Amino acid sequence: MRTSHVKFYQTGTFTVGNRLLSETERSVQSTLERTNALNSGHRACQGCGEALGARYAIDAAMRATNNQLIAANATGCLEVFSTPYPETSWQVPWIHSLFGNAAAVATGVAAALRVKGRTDTRVVAQGGDGGTTDIGFGCLSGMFERNDDVLYICYDNEAYMNTGVQRSSATPPTARTATTQAVGPEPGNVFGQGKNVPLIAMAHEIPYVATASVADVRDLEAKVTKAMSMHGARYIHILVPCPLGWGSAPHDTVKLARLATESGLFPVFEAERGEITDRRTIRKQVPVEEYLRLQRRFAHLFKPVLQVDVIARLQAAADRNIRRFGLHGQGEL
Amino acid sequence: MxxxxxxxxxxxxxxxxxxxxxxxxxxxxxxxxxxxxxxxxxxxxxxxxxxxxxxxxxxxxxxxxxxxxxxxxxxxxxxxxxxxxxxxxxxxxxxxxxxxxxxxxxxxxxxxxxxxxxxxxxxxxxxxxxxxxxxxxxxxxxxxxxxxxxxxxxxxxxxxxxxxxxxxxxxxxxxxxxxxxxxxxxxxxxxxxxxxxxxxxxxxxxxxxxxxxxxxxxxxxxxxxxxxxxxxxxxxxxxxxxxGRSTGGLLRSYRSDDAETLVIALGSVNGTIKDVVDKLRDEGTAIGSVSITSFRPFPAKRLREVVGQARRVVVIEKSLAVGIGGIVSTDVRMALAGAGLPVYTVVAGLGGRAITQASLREALLKAHRDVLERLTFLDLRHDVIHREIERLETQRRSGPVAENILRQLGSVADHIG
Missing domain, CATH: 3.40.50.970 (Thiamin diphosphate (ThDP)-binding fold, Pyr/PP domains)
Known part of the structure; x- marks a missing residue:
């Protein structure tokens, strides 16, 4: 096949392969061979972080497995916007069963592949934060503890977006959702609740756990590729901003993901068998306010009066992450 | 083997x-x-x-x-x-x-x-x-x-x-x-x-x-x-x-050919039912039974064929549709719609209560004489429920029903079987 070099002109983003790199180091998305696992024509909103994250993640997983991949999907935005015929967008064998069982369905797929001797074919399960940290948590933990040969990817947009932005156990404190309204003496989601599933995944001592965001899709691709080079239970937790639920501009999706990581609110790290092996250090810490201001879900922190104390609590949480995960390059978990 | x-x-x-x-x-x-x-x-x-x-x-x-x-x-x-x-x-x-x-x-x-x-x-x-x-x-x-x-x-x-x-x-x-x-x-x-x-x-x-x-x-x-x-x-x-063994397909019938009363049930209780049918037959009662193997799909046509000239049907049910009565009976009635047969529902064996030949025999004989209530609960202890209903009617905070009944009954061992 004749190939020609594709030139990319985007600057200031990490989203497309960098033409300054050698061809072998370029991103999956920059190659003509990319599979477009999640093809165009689906029904996601403009600026959807989940669609972006899913395409990069599954394309990378397909490249890592020579396209011998099966995907199991939880109910949620990703399933709904990608499947209605004739607009189904999946270029990969794909099954959706229920909201809370994607990890278990993937376990079944992996077991069948094993008995069928199809050792070259691998399985990925994927879901949003609701399907992962809440309703699918039992099945996820079961898959982890059995060390089933599944990569589970959580696209975390920090609420139940598909049903109209309700709070999940991944919703951050103070965020306004349809069930944590911006009213009363403590508007938005409360402090002191929620769970950190990457850390819980690590507690299962599974082979690989990583966090990533759509701000650094090269890092995301690398982590998916690494995960697919391993066997057993693996977990990648990807922060995917949601313009609808966060009340942000569609063109700010990547920017917000970057601000989340650069502020320390969303630590990006890797862990193997329960121990952190790498983290993405922050070059220059951004105040959380910069991240919060771009999102209407936090608007009540700024109007009618600036909630200095509340913002300080969020800043303290970000600072703690930086200390705890060594995001300045020196801390320890 | x-x-x-x-x-x-x-x-x-x-x-x-x-x-x-x-x-x-x-x-x-x-x-x-x-x-x-x-x-x-x-x-x-x-x-x-x-x-x-x-x-x-x-x-x-x-x-x-x-x-x-x-x-x-x-x-x-x-x-x-x-x-x-x-x-x-x-x-x-x-x-x-x-x-x-x-x-x-x-x-x-x-x-x-x-x-x-x-x-x-x-x-x-x-x-x-x-x-x-x-x-x-x-x-x-x-x-x-x-x-x-x-x-x-x-x-x-x-x-x-x-x-x-x-x-x-x-x-x-x-x-x-x-x-x-x-x-x-x-x-x-x-x-x-x-x-x-x-x-x-x-x-x-x-x-x-x-x-x-x-x-x-x-x-x-x-x-x-x-x-x-x-x-x-x-x-x-x-x-x-x-x-070399028959599982009967959708259903099995037993001594049903000239039966005036036909008993319908699912599962192991059919063994007891067949024993009761035998004894009643020995006494000259025209009774037979049908064991439904396939409940879904429901064998409506096959059931109509088996029921044939029977005059009434008794469904022994090991389940209860609270608020209406029988579950299997509903499907039986639908299958037999237009035949004009009375369909008696006998709820039996709930939570492991033994379905005895003596109790079945009494219920089936009543049905055979068309004096059975359309919905009955086999071996229901009326004295126990009346006492509990009275408690419910006289005390606002009457307490948990199951525990009240257990207290009434006393030691468990006396009441099994």
């Missing part, structure tokens, strides 16, 4: 003979012995090429089976009671997706109050879930029906529940003829899935379907069960020719 074995062991051996590829196990009484036995057989290397997975819940058990079946593996699990309810969402999903999973139900009551003993409320709660439901009368039936269920499920691409009365069958040691591997291999061919997750030919399974197609998808689920109405008897006949 004839063996004197526990029902659960017999079921496990039958399942193993069907060459399952993925077995998902989660314990719940009274089904547990089945998966324990299967686990032992797989671990000892007695089942070729089979994955035995200990999962964290019944919901996961069936979900793992769904993933395995969609990837082309013959998948099996077993459950009962609360376990079946806990997996309910996946029960509907497996049939909606048309995945031919075989699942044993060790029939047991549903709480509250928690009760581990036998009735059929659990599988009845899933009667509309799109699964074929076959009820075993004996442990021999249980063995034979599992082998037929595997073939039936895969030919139609519909999941099948084989319902086996908890304890009465699952824990009973009796003589069972276990077929050979060669016999079963000749009856159950390799699984050839209708849909397959395969990178060579990517398909999307489980897409969102709107009003434009949902009715058609659901109709086809019904259509496939209607096909089972002829496939079940056909397979039973083929099985009989090959194995």
């Amino acid at each position: 004839l063996k004197q074995i526990e029902g659960s062991r017999a079921v496990a051996e039958a399942v193993a003979l069907c060459r399952p590829e993925v077995i998902c196990a989660y314990p719940i009484t009274p089904q547990t012995h089945i998966v324990e036995n299967l686990g032992q057989m797989v671990k000892a290397g007695e089942v070729d090429n089979c994955e035995f997975i200990n999962v964290e819940s019944e919901f996961a058990a069936l979900s793992v089976a769904i993933g395995a079946s969609a990837t082309g593996a013959r998948a099996y699990t077993a459950t009962a009671s609360q376990g079946l309810l806990f997996m309910a969402e996946a029960v509907y999903n497996a049939s909606g997706l048309g995945l031919p999973i075989v699942m044993t139900i060790g029939n047991r009551a549903i709480g509250a109050p928690i009760n581990i003993w036998n009735d059929q409320q659990d599988s009845m709660s899933m009667r509309d879930a799109g699964w074929i439901q076959l009820y075993a009368e004996t442990n021999q039936d249980a063995v034979d029906l599992h082998i037929q269920a595997t073939r039936l499920a895969e030919e139609l691409s519909v999941p099948v529940m084989v319902c086996v009365d908890g304890f009465i069958l699952t824990h009973a040691y009796e003589r069972v003829d276990i077929p050979t591997q060669e016999q079963v291999d000749a009856f159950v061919p390799a699984f050839e899935p209708r849909q397959l997750l395969d990178p060579a030919e990517p398909v999307t399974i489980g897409a969102m379907v709107g009003p434009e197609a949902f009715t058609e998808v659901r109709y086809l689920a019904h259509y496939r069960q209607m096909q089972a109405l002829w496939l079940i008897p056909e397979l039973a006949e083929e099985y009989e020719q090959q194995f």
